[in-house]
Amino acid sequence: MKRLLSLLLITYLCCSCSKDVWLFTSFHEPANEGLRMLYSYDGRHWNDLNKTLLKPEIGTQKVMRDPSMVHGKDGTYHLVWTTSWKGDKGFGYASSKDLIHWSEQRLLPVMAHEPTTVNVWAPELFYDDEADRFVIIWASTIPFRFPRGIEDEDNNHRMYYTTTKDFKTFTPTQLFFDPGFSVIDAVIVKRQKNDYVLVLKDNTRPERNLKVAFGKTPLGPFENVSVPFSKKFTEGPSVVKTGDEWLIYFDTYQDKRYDAVRTQDFKTFSDANADILVPQGHKHGTIFKAKKKVLKGLRE
Template identity: 25%
Template sequence: MRYSACLLALLPFALSSPIQQSLDFSSLAPRADPSLTGYLGVFFLGDAPSVYFYLSNGNNAASLTSLNKNQPVINPTKGSKGVRDPSIIPGGGADAGNKWYIIGTDLNIAKTNWDAAQRTGSRGIFVWESSDLVSWTGERLVQVEEATAGMVWAPAAIWDAEKGQYLVHWASKFFAASDTQHKGSPSPTRIRYAHTKDFKTFSAPQDYINKSPTEIIDLDIFQLGGNQSYARFMKNETAKTVFTEISTNGLFGTWTRPGGNSAIIASGVEGPAVYWDNQVAGKAHLILDFYEIDGYRPYESTDVKGGRWTASDRGGWPKNLRHGSVMPINATQGSVLSAKWK
């Protein structure tokens, strides 16, 4: 549920010859970015529904250390007073490099149960914003879904350059309009979306991924090496598997599944979150939440389009991190975070 589009470096080519002009830039891997020297991870821990920060050990994408003495950096005060699935969103457009958002699910399971949380759960998303990654202000709980929805889970976002706004997406299931108390049978869970410029006002929600009768949750979208090329990762909640799809013609283009319709990355997992490696061109990292075992585990790939992922070394990876996201950062940002939350 997480977004890296604003961190992609431009490919170092000039269109100065017929050969270069014929290149398909969507097929080229983004180059590594030497200005990025670490990673910031935001998670919740087990049944502790707050936002916890982790900083990488050096520039190692699969090695993290807790900040703030393993205490939360953000404690929600609105709604259920519990936030799950936090996603950190770099600013897009004029806000690139100047603003960041953290959004998340409004759910404190200690105050409810899983059935009620899907029938009469929150229809809003938590939002915090920052201009320095240290001070997080403007807490708000913004309703994004209509009255027939039973819940809004795992919101995340990506900058939609064609629209000039953020595309925000989440998982919801729905009840008949006449079933105002949501006691009947709901629809299968599907992915919804809306656009926003400021995470305050959102467009009317619409379907983004509907694979009924299959239940789909936990979407994360990842921009590849071109303006129209994307990978998206999601959980088949019916089969309890995570799989990927690829589009080379935009966020609303045609999506295909590498390896065929039955291909998966892993089973018994959820909360996929993906980010580029700072040092190795074309290398990406994917974390998967083994929710019934020990939380997130890291994976890596140099063939995202092919859907080929292998387990990373977990020697420096903490246990029991739950559904969140990771964002590459520069040395200044790392120093500020370390100084504030060491």
């Protein structure tokens, strides 16, 4: 009870003094209902809006998994997501000015040029402020393209990317990251100019845990892959900076809960679970800031 009262007090104080809120895109299994969202005033203690904001209408399975969102400098929210476990050669895209009214959904066929592509998983948006462009990365399997180790050919992922300035024209798809093992769920983090971190899931057996790599540009090359900072059966990292430290949220899916670690240098990590509160059922999304009036509109 004391911990709950403390969390409520922290939330109230943060709500009173901040002009912005944190939003966390989300979905619930089996992912057919659509986009959900959490909100927070401090980036640590999260509340569920308890509603779906956008129902998936495209793709082979018509699901919305791994929703990733960024807020463009023109005020537009851009959303990408996984539309199917297998079969699609692209991912979903839609945009909105207020997170209530949405554009028509489109399937962006980023792997159409590779006919044997098994899947297109977890597209992740990153705004490259230095080049004024959006970078989109995702995991795909192309059988017999890379050494597979002990993985099946249809489960041997590498990361690919495209860039765009307007979500109408896109650069040709290219290989983004090949660490020599099956990799999914990668997230680009900018610390400062010429200093980027890639948070990733090593999807190989027996690893299936989270690691980091380092690069000088948002397109890499990312090198010096670390040892794991999470235990096995973890995925879907989301990164947010609060104060002088970074929080990395992730899905500990075997235990059916969301966990977090804190770090200042992406080399040493410590457990942050005592300082966070994530509603049950939340799944892989991204964290971004929005004005309080946006949250007010969503709640109403």
